[in-house]
Amino acid sequence: AQSVAxxxxxxxxxxxxxxxxxxxxxxxxxxxxxxxxxYPNRGxxxxxxxxxxxNLVKGSYGFExxxxxxxxxxxxxxxxxxxxxxxxxxxxxxxxxxxxxxxKLTFGTGTQLKVEL
Amino acid sequence: KAGVTQTPRYLIKTRGQxxxxxxxxxxxxxxxxxxxxxxxxxxxxxxxxxxxTQRNKGNFPGRFSGRQFSNSRSEMNVSxxxxxxSALYLCASSLDAGARGGYTFGSGTxxxxx
Numbered sequence: 001a002q003s004v005a006x007x008x009x010x011x012x013x014x015x016x017x018x019x020x021x022x023x024x025x026x027x028x029x030x031x032x033x034x035x036x037x038x039y040p041n042r043g044x045x046x047x048x049x050x051x052x053x054x055n056l057v058k059g060s061y062g063f064e065x066x067x068x069x070x071x072x073x074x075x076x077x078x079x080x081x082x083x084x085x086x087x088x089x090x091x092x093x094x095x096x097x098x099x100x101x102x103x104k105l106t107f108g109t110g111t112q113l114k115v116e117l
Numbered sequence: 118k119a120g121v122t123q124t125p126r127y128l129i130k131t132r133g134q135x136x137x138x139x140x141x142x143x144x145x146x147x148x149x150x151x152x153x154x155x156x157x158x159x160x161x162x163x164x165x166x167x168x169x170t171q172r173n174k175g176n177f178p179g180r181f182s183g184r185q186f187s188n189s190r191s192e193m194n195v196s197x198x199x200x201x202x203s204a205l206y207l208c209a210s211s212l213d214a215g216a217r218g219g220y221t222f223g224s225g226t227x228x229x230x231x
Binding site: 045046094 | 207
């Protein structure tokens with residue numbers, strides 16, 4: 001089965017500084033990887049995905065992620081953090097292991113990002 | 118275009134009751150998935166439907182069931198509610214069977230069982 005790991009429960013960064021939220025994955029075959037953000041009492045908002053192609057993926061709100069096959073990582077980055085980026089971030093991998101050929105997303109445990117003035 | 122719509126947004130039910138949650142996917146999307154989010158267990162997959170067929174099911178008891186209609190709208194039902202069923206239930210839709218376009222999530226239904 002596919003899995004992702006987010007080793008940090010919380011990341012603190014000062015506004016204006018670069019931020020990194022870490023994610024490593026374990027898959028068989030080529031991975032479909034995703035980053036989502038969740039604000040309090042809301043659903044998941046899509047940030048970016050890696051399916052194939054360039055290892056550097058650009059997404060919404062100035063976020064980007066780098067796919068590293070040798071390190072099996074897909075870290076989320078932003079050059080300059082904003083207080084409004086404070087939220088819960090989830091890394092996910094598409095798992096095609098369903099008996100009927102179905103898909104599902106397997107999520108990491110989430111990383112709480114706190115950006116302070 | 119309209120996003121994924123989940124109704125209701127909030128529900129309070131009593132133990133032993135049953136509940137039905139609704140999800141309307143993005144127009145044209147044929148795949149609908151359901152997830153349960155709790156502080157203790159995180160995000161867990163419930164089931165996935167494509168063209169009215171359940172293709173994948175998570176590790177939940179039989180009290181959890183779902184279906185998809187011909188217009189791709191989906192419902193999930195939980196019978197004999199338990200306190201532990203209190204959670205945010207999220208629905209996601211995808212355009213195609215392989216989900217290459219990714220998944221779009223609704224705002225969720227917050228279920229509280231008392």
